[in-house]
Amino acid sequence: MLVTTIPQYIQNITNAKLDLTSTDNTTLYTSPSGADFNASVVSSILVSEDSGNADTITVTLTSGSDVFSLFKVKAVAANTTIELLTNDLTLQGGEILKVQAATANRLHVVASIQEFAQNRNTTSGL
Secondary structure: OOOOOOOOEEEEEEEEEEEEEEOOEEEEEEOOOOOOOOEEEEEEEEEEEEOOOEEEEEEEEEEOOOOEEEEEEEEOOOEEEEEEOOOOEEEEOOOOEEEEEEOOOEEEEEEEEEEOOOOOOOOOOO
């Protein structure tokens, strides 16, 4: 993501990972919200089913008190991995990605994320 009117620097590249051991609505990732922070870009959300049983996943985006459905009861076939995103997903500071499995102990989720800031942090190593 590049906005030419705002200086931006990649501050971190990370993977948010969860083994969905319950059917609770669980936080996968929270976009940092420091004063210097611009946004996070989620380039991939992989969901893997490893129990030999088909299942479903629900993914939501929480922004303040508003909750937006990104994937509602998305099917994941037995012993497969699916990519949920076809384009990058941009999160503003403080927004939260949550995931919920229909059945416990069947799904793993990995999201690949870049975090952007307005000022370059020389200790970030990037």
